[in-house]
Amino acid sequence: MEKIRILLADDHVVMRMGLVTATSGEPDIEVVAEAGNGLEAIDAYRRLRPDVVVMDLRMPKLNGIETIVALRREFEDVRILVFSNYASGEEVLMAFKAGASGFVVKEMPLESLLEAIRCVHRGEQYAPPGISVRMTNRVLSQLSERELEVLRLVAKGQSNKEIAASLHIVEGTVKVHLTSILLKLGVSDRTQAILLAIKRGIIQLE
Numbered sequence: 001m002e003k004i005r006i007l008l009a010d011d012h013v014v015m016r017m018g019l020v021t022a023t024s025g026e027p028d029i030e031v032v033a034e035a036g037n038g039l040e041a042i043d044a045y046r047r048l049r050p051d052v053v054v055m056d057l058r059m060p061k062l063n064g065i066e067t068i069v070a071l072r073r074e075f076e077d078v079r080i081l082v083f084s085n086y087a088s089g090e091e092v093l094m095a096f097k098a099g100a101s102g103f104v105v106k107e108m109p110l111e112s113l114l115e116a117i118r119c120v121h122r123g124e125q126y127a128p129p130g131i132s133v134r135m136t137n138r139v140l141s142q143l144s145e146r147e148l149e150v151l152r153l154v155a156k157g158q159s160n161k162e163i164a165a166s167l168h169i170v171e172g173t174v175k176v177h178l179t180s181i182l183l184k185l186g187v188s189d190r191t192q193a194i195l196l197a198i199k200r201g202i203i204q205l206e
Contacts, residue, residue, distance in 0.1 A: 003030040004121045007050040009041035009067070010034075010083070011059045015106075019054070019083075022110050029117060038062025042070055045078065052121050054113075055100075057084040057091060065098050072099035081120045083113065092127075092135045093183055102126030143184055150177045152203050155194045 006023065008016050008031055016034050023029045033048050035041035037060045045053060053071070057064035064082060071078045081102040082095045092103050101120040104113050112128060119126040127135065143151065146167075153163045160178070164171040178190070187193050197203045 003028055004052060004117060005030055005032045005048070005050040006117065007031075007033045007035065007041065007044055007048065007053045009036075009038070009044075009053060009059065009064075010056040011036050012056075015056075019113075023114070023117075026114060029114065036060075038064070038067035038070070041067055042074075045071060045075065049075075051079065052117055053078065053080045054083050054117065055080055057082055057086055057095065065094050068095065068098040068100055079120050079123070081116050081126065087131060092131055096125075096127075096135065097183070103131050104128070105131070143181060147177050147181050147184070148203065150174060151181055151193065151197055154178070154190050155197070155203055155205060 006029060008019055010016050010019075013036070016036075020031045020034070023031055032050055033044040035044050039061045041053065041055065041059075042062070044050075055064050055067065059067070062070065064084070068080055068082075071080065078099075080100045081104065082100045083104050083106060084091070085106045087103065087105045095103055101123075102116045102125060104116045104126070108128070116126040149167060150163055153166055158166065160171050160174045163174045167174075181193055182188065185193050185196050187196055194203075198205065
C-alpha cells in the first residue's frame, strides 16, 4: 500500500512525538518530516514534497497563516491540514482563505485527524460541523463600532497612519481592524470594502 507522506509542523515537540506515535500504527500514513516553525516547514516541503502538511497555527518565525500563504504561493497543489488548539471563527476563516484544505482541533479524537488527513489527501476539504458553524458565524457577524469608524475613515481616503491619529490608536491596531473588516465583508482590498459597504448601506459617503 502506498502511504500518505506527512509533514508535521508544530513548535511543541511533545505534540509532534505524540502524532508520530499515533500515526505509526496506520498502514496508509507515514510521517516523513517534522518542523518546529514555519520556515522549517517551508524548507522541508521544498526538499521532500510530502502529500499532506499537518500544521499548527501558532508557531514562531512564521505563523501558520503566513506559512500557508507562502506554501500556496510557491506550490499551488500543496495540501494543508490545520491542526490547532485555537479555532475561533476568525482563525478558521483565515486558514481557509489562506489556502488550507482542512481544519481539526487538537481536542478532537484521533480518528478525526486520521479521517481529515485521508480526506485532504484525496483533494477534498475537511471541516467538521463544529468548525463549519464557527466559520459561518464569523462570516455573518456584523462590523463592530470601532470597525465601522475605521471603515468610514478609509472611505474618506485616510491612510492607516491618519486613521490611527484620528482614533488615538496605534497604526498596528488599525491594520488589525482592516484585516477583520475585509474578512467580514469577504473582500480583498479597501476599495472593494468601501463599495460593498456603501452598496449594503453599512456606511454613507459624506
